[in-house]
Amino acid sequence: MGLILPPSLSRRRLLIGAGLSGAGLLLNGCGTSLGSRRVGQLTEPLNQAIEQLLLSQSPVPEFPISAIQPDQLLINTFDETPQLDPEQFRLVVDGEVNQPMQFSLADLQALPFKDMVIRHVCVEGWAAIVQWGGVQLQTLAQLVQPKAGVRYVFFTSADGYYESWDLASSLHPQTLMVYQKNGQPLSVDNGAPLRLASPIKLGYKQSKWVTQITFMNELRPRLGYWEDRGYEWFAGL
Amino acid sequence: MTASATKRNAKFPSQSALAKTFHWVNIIALLLMMASGLQIYNANPVFGGRAGWDFPELVLLGGWLAGGRAWHFAIMWVYSLNLLAYGVFVFVTRRWQHRFASSGDLKALRASQNEKRKNFAKHRLVYTAIVPVLLLAIASGLAMYKPAQLHWLAALFGNWQTLRTVHFLTVPIVLAFSLVHSLLALKVGNLRLIKSMFV
Numbered sequence: 001m002g003l004i005l006p007p008s009l010s011r012r013r014l015l016i017g018a019g020l021s022g023a024g025l026l027l028n029g030c031g032t033s034l035g036s037r038r039v040g041q042l043t044e045p046l047n048q049a050i051e052q053l054l055l056s057q058s059p060v061p062e063f064p065i066s067a068i069q070p071d072q073l074l075i076n077t078f079d080e081t082p083q084l085d086p087e088q089f090r091l092v093v094d095g096e097v098n099q100p101m102q103f104s105l106a107d108l109q110a111l112p113f114k115d116m117v118i119r120h121v122c123v124e125g126w127a128a129i130v131q132w133g134g135v136q137l138q139t140l141a142q143l144v145q146p147k148a149g150v151r152y153v154f155f156t157s158a159d160g161y162y163e164s165w166d167l168a169s170s171l172h173p174q175t176l177m178v179y180q181k182n183g184q185p186l187s188v189d190n191g192a193p194l195r196l197a198s199p200i201k202l203g204y205k206q207s208k209w210v211t212q213i214t215f216m217n218e219l220r221p222r223l224g225y226w227e228d229r230g231y232e233w234f235a236g237l
Numbered sequence: 238m239t240a241s242a243t244k245r246n247a248k249f250p251s252q253s254a255l256a257k258t259f260h261w262v263n264i265i266a267l268l269l270m271m272a273s274g275l276q277i278y279n280a281n282p283v284f285g286g287r288a289g290w291d292f293p294e295l296v297l298l299g300g301w302l303a304g305g306r307a308w309h310f311a312i313m314w315v316y317s318l319n320l321l322a323y324g325v326f327v328f329v330t331r332r333w334q335h336r337f338a339s340s341g342d343l344k345a346l347r348a349s350q351n352e353k354r355k356n357f358a359k360h361r362l363v364y365t366a367i368v369p370v371l372l373l374a375i376a377s378g379l380a381m382y383k384p385a386q387l388h389w390l391a392a393l394f395g396n397w398q399t400l401r402t403v404h405f406l407t408v409p410i411v412l413a414f415s416l417v418h419s420l421l422a423l424k425v426g427n428l429r430l431i432k433s434m435f436v
Contacts, residue, residue, distance in 0.1 A: 125280055
């Protein structure tokens with residue numbers, strides 16, 4: 001199942017939303033998705049500015065291995081689960097870089113290993129303490145050498161999911177491209193062969209089945225699958 | 238000002254414009270925070286997770302999770318800045334010394350034979366006690382909103398489930414408080430006292 005889906009704005013629902021709900025009585029229709037989006041647009045620039053101010057490049061304190069909650073990490077996908085052959089898998093890293101590159105899973109596993117025990121926080125409200133292991137995105141960035149004007153990173157997934165991040169969050173020491181979860185090889189449901197993981201962003205920012213990482217100077221019109229449907233873009237924790 | 242007008246002013250309770258504004262803004266902001274908060278709650282109920290009971294659409298605001306979040310993270314500014322402004326006002330005007338519960342009220346509750354004085358003390362105690370709950374709503378909310386950057390704040394609450402539970406419990410506490418606060422105000426100063434706070 002995906003994140004909670006937007007309600008279809010049927011006439012009945014609009015009437016319920018606008019006329020009957022307790023707050024709706026007060027607001028007369030602002031409780032609908034469209035009205036909420038306008039409200040969010042009013043304060044999201046301020047909220048994002050504060051999130052960027054709070055963001056620090058020092059690592060978020062981690063949890064002990066004993067704190068891992070294997071059963072708490074729920075599976076969310078927006079569509080179907082792609083089956084990728086780990087042998088054939090290639091990660092493309094391109095965009096505004098001096099040295100575009102391709103990595104096989106073995107190439108990635110040969111790079112310096114980094115793992116972390118962090119809290120994975122879903123926008124839905126649940127959270128789970130998880131161990132993720134893989135390679136720092138900053139390691140990949142050092143290899144491809146982003147050009148001076150790069151400010152954003154775009155992640156393309158095999159299932160059609162897409163995400164974009166600010167560069168500072170992408171280069172955070174705990175922003176990893178992972179192939180390991182809780183000491184085991186990553187399962188397909190959790191995003192194998194390769195997914196994004198970080199303690200500093202909400203779960204929907206952490207794309208699974210990532211096949212392409214693109215460094216960019218400007219954001220694309222398509223920000224991210226859930227962002228384009230009304231969720232916050234920065235989504236910093 | 239005539240003598241009779243002075244007399245009437247003394248007889249009818251009057252509130253400062255700032256106290257009135259605080260009450261109006263606070264009550265509206267809290268209603269919006271609760272309705273949008275319950276919308277967020279429904280995405281993954283605090284009690285029982287995805288299998289848990291959720292709140293009926295009638296009390297929700299936002300239409301779906303992203304809408305609930307949009308409202309919650311917009312109105313949080315109105316709620317907290319209003320509370321901050323009122324805090325500064327209470328501090329600067331020294332109202333905390335004579336308008337909030339004191340040791341005198343505790344003594345009156347224990348020893349006084351005067352029923353009116355006791356109700357007065359009870360009322361002051363109740364509306365003073367809500368202040369830390371209003372602040373707790375902000376602290377627990379911030380801890381859940383930014384658990385990585387404010388990890389020290391999140392750590393104060395122990396684990397995630399406790400943090401979510403504490404934040405949620407501020408809703409029934411605030412609702413119960415509003416009821417008791419209103420009933421005690423009625424008892425202490427009749428409808429005139431309540432009216433004086435809002436008009």
